Amino acid sequence: MRIIAGSKKGLKLHSLKSNKIRPTSDKVKESIFNMLQDITDTHVLDMFCGSGNLGLESLSRGARDVTFIDNNISAIKLVRNNVKLCEFSSQVEIIKDDIFKWLSKGVQAKNTAFDLVFADPPYRQGYTDKLLSSEELAAIISHGGLLILEHEQGKLIETELKLWKQVKEKNYGDTTITILTPLRSE
Numbered sequence: 673m674r675i676i677a678g679s680k681k682g683l684k685l686h687s688l689k690s691n692k693i694r695p696t697s698d699k700v701k702e703s704i705f706n707m708l709q710d711i712t713d714t715h716v717l718d719m720f721c722g723s724g725n726l727g728l729e730s731l732s733r734g735a736r737d738v739t740f741i742d743n744n745i746s747a748i749k750l751v752r753n754n755v756k757l758c759e760f761s762s763q764v765e766i767i768k769d770d771i772f773k774w775l776s777k778g779v780q781a782k783n784t785a786f787d788l789v790f791a792d793p794p795y796r797q798g799y800t801d802k803l804l805s806s807e808e809l810a811a812i813i814s815h816g817g818l819l820i821l822e823h824e825q826g827k828l829i830e831t832e833l834k835l836w837k838q839v840k841e842k843n844y845g846d847t848t849i850t851i852l853t854p855l856r857s858e
Contacts, residue, residue, distance in 0.1 A: 673725055676702050678732030685754045687723055696725055696792060700844045704820060707840060711735055714787035718769045725752035731760045741767040741774060775808035776842040792822040800820040810835040810854040819852045
């Protein structure tokens with residue numbers, strides 16, 4: 673696992689030798705960023721961040737800042753190590769919390785708006801549908817912002833998309849990347 677492009681191109685990131693963290697493959701990551709194009713000066717949220725792979729790639733490509741959140745202490749330690757390795761400490765916030773508890777604490781009240789939100793939750797645990805049902809998540813994404821959701825292929829999103837408009841979807845082996853934007857009442 674490495675940084676693919678930008679200021680830290682080629683830097684190899686630390687990873688865990690366990691199956692508790694499933695980092696996004698370089699092939700899938702490269703495809704995601706090709707779909708996103710220019711992410712310069714964006715505010716990024718990396719939920720279920722694991723190693724911090726996607727958020728760190730964002731910073732390398734010019735994102736303004738990244739908030740990493742995960743409830744796994746091993747993931748948090750790994751992200752801290754990778755942030756230090758990449759020398760991005762001044763541009764990050766690392767939070768150990770359950771994403772849904774964090775969202776319910778009124779994050780939007782802090783005037784937090786993210787341009788890109790990466791979500792790579794554990795597969796087969798209902799997180800995908802729960803994320804897509806979260807009004808709090810939709811509320812913290814800026815106008816025109818995107819949710820990049822990594823989920824298992826063949827698993828249809830069971831939640832009716834009342835809060836989201838699907839922008840793009842692409843399959844990679846057993847993984848599907850779905851890009852969505854919140855529906856806004858104008």
